Amino acid sequence: MSTSSPPTPLESRASGPLSGTIRVPGDKSISHRALILGALSVGETRISGLLEGEDVLNTAKSMRTLGAKVERTGEFAWTVNGVGVGGFAQPAATLDFGNSGTGCRLVMGAVAGCPITAVFDGDASLRSRPMRRILDPLALMGARVIAGGEGGKLPLTLQGASNPVPIEYRTPVASAQIKSAVLLAGLAAPGVTTVIEQEASRDHTELMLKHFGAEIVTTPEGTHGRRIALTGQPELRGAPVIVPADPSSAAFPLVAALIVDGSDLVLSDVMTNPLRTGLFTTLREMGASIEEDDVRGDAGEPMARLRVRASKLRGVVVPPERAPSMIDEYLVLAVAAAYAEGTTVMRGLHELRVKESDRLEATAAMLRVNGVKVEITGDDLIVEGRGHVPGGGVVATHMDHRIAMSALVMGLASDKPVKVDDTAFIATSFPDFIALMCKAGADFA
Numbered sequence: 001m002s003t004s005s006p007p008t009p010l011e012s013r014a015s016g017p018l019s020g021t022i023r024v025p026g027d028k029s030i031s032h033r034a035l036i037l038g039a040l041s042v043g044e045t046r047i048s049g050l051l052e053g054e055d056v057l058n059t060a061k062s063m064r065t066l067g068a069k070v071e072r073t074g075e076f077a078w079t080v081n082g083v084g085v086g087g088f089a090q091p092a093a094t095l096d097f098g099n100s101g102t103g104c105r106l107v108m109g110a111v112a113g114c115p116i117t118a119v120f121d122g123d124a125s126l127r128s129r130p131m132r133r134i135l136d137p138l139a140l141m142g143a144r145v146i147a148g149g150e151g152g153k154l155p156l157t158l159q160g161a162s163n164p165v166p167i168e169y170r171t172p173v174a175s176a177q178i179k180s181a182v183l184l185a186g187l188a189a190p191g192v193t194t195v196i197e198q199e200a201s202r203d204h205t206e207l208m209l210k211h212f213g214a215e216i217v218t219t220p221e222g223t224h225g226r227r228i229a230l231t232g233q234p235e236l237r238g239a240p241v242i243v244p245a246d247p248s249s250a251a252f253p254l255v256a257a258l259i260v261d262g263s264d265l266v267l268s269d270v271m272t273n274p275l276r277t278g279l280f281t282t283l284r285e286m287g288a289s290i291e292e293d294d295v296r297g298d299a300g301e302p303m304a305r306l307r308v309r310a311s312k313l314r315g316v317v318v319p320p321e322r323a324p325s326m327i328d329e330y331l332v333l334a335v336a337a338a339y340a341e342g343t344t345v346m347r348g349l350h351e352l353r354v355k356e357s358d359r360l361e362a363t364a365a366m367l368r369v370n371g372v373k374v375e376i377t378g379d380d381l382i383v384e385g386r387g388h389v390p391g392g393g394v395v396a397t398h399m400d401h402r403i404a405m406s407a408l409v410m411g412l413a414s415d416k417p418v419k420v421d422d423t424a425f426i427a428t429s430f431p432d433f434i435a436l437m438c439k440a441g442a443d444f445a
């Protein structure tokens with residue numbers, strides 16, 4: 001997304017019931033990983049249902065720059081012919097990840113295991129996000145920053161290790177991006193690379209590494225944690241990947257259907273990996289009607305069809321240990337909480353401060369400007385639900401796709417319309433959001 005393009009505001013208004021069946025685009029986390037693991041494999045990887053959003057397209061481009069053959073063969077259908085573990089070529093251009101933390105951080109891990117030097121950059125949002133959390137463990141494995149990186153930020157030049165060292169690493173925060181970066185670097189190291197996490201984060205990297213032929217063993221650690229041990233220098237073989245619909249994208253039409261009276265909406269093929277479904281658990285606790293059927297699975301990733309009906313919601317307390325399984329969904333949960341009766345307390349949200357924007361402040365501001373009472377206490381977000389939202393505010397999106405989509409969902413049932421200042425960043429994760437929502441009955445103008 002070019003930050004120099006003029007902003008594209010949009011208004012969302014009280015709508016009639018949402019109905020029909022929609023399939024949101026492919027999961028963003030799995031799409032990044034399919035391209036990266038395809039590029040680190042020998043042979044061909046065929047991907048169907050790839051998310052063709054800007055974040056993932058930037059990862060595809062970076063894989064090409066690093067020597068893999070990446071082709072679009074049809075709608076959402078891509079093939080990757082990889083270079084093998086440790087086989088990335090010296091890139092001739094900067095790797096620009098735009099708005100995407102996942103693309104940037106996972107590729108840093110993959111580059112760290114190769115004897116090459118690469119320049120990493122991104123847009124103003126990504127340039128403000130912390131990279132030391134990735135660079136510190138990668139330094140222990142032998143990679144180093146040789147230019148830039150002031151304050152642990154982009155742009156920076158990373159020199160990969162000629163002889164990567166396997167490590168045992170305890171992640172300082174529950175982050176699938178840190179875990180994945182270490183594992184991807186560990187692919188090129190001899191011996192076993194181990195990541196220990198106190199709270200389990202999404203395990204798509206582990207599942208896909210297994211699917212591509214790596215030896216990787218996960219065991220429980222403490223009450224909510226995991227220990228993941230990867231045997232280095234496997235021969236990864238290209239493998240087919242079917243990308244299910246993204247639960248983080250499904251969250252928007254799902255909450256919209258809950259808050260717009262009379263709605264009855266079906267969302268197909270939604271990925272239901274338990275490390276991603278904290279929002280569904282929470283909404284059900286709030287009284288949401290979400291039924292699952294057509295349960296299937298592919299390469300360890302389960303999916304289901306969800307039927308969502310408008311529901312009377314009540315406030316709940318969301319425990320901090322649930323955060324990793326719904327980390328990107330708190331913004332839209334806050335919208336549902338505003339429409340609920342009673343107070344919702346969301347605990348332990350410190351990681352929201354280092355996303356595309358400071359999502360803790362931005363979520364509070366989004367609600368406040370639309371007449372909802374909200375408070376931040378330490379790392380907790382407290383929303384006072386009154387069963388309705390006054391609306392009438394203009395929401396600042398801060399280069400953050402999820403703020404834009406959450407605010408547009410909020411306006412579908414508010415007393416007065418809700419306006420967002422810029423919809424451009426929605427294209428990073430959910431390019432056809434506006435069209436799909438309108439097809440289901442949303443009134444955007």
Ligand SMILES: O=C(O)C1=C[C@@H](OP(=O)(O)O)[C@@H](O)[C@H](O)C1
Pocket residue numbers: 028029030102174175176177178180202327328351
């Ligand atoms: O690994 C991934 O695909 C992601 C991990 C999460 O970030 P953290 O690892 O920083 O928690 C999440 O917020 C992001 O949208 C996608």
Ligand SMILES: C=C(OP(=O)(O)O)C(=O)O
Pocket residue numbers: 099100101102103328355356402429
């Ligand atoms: C945090 C997100 O993504 P990323 O970290 O990849 O920019 C997101 O999509 O909400």
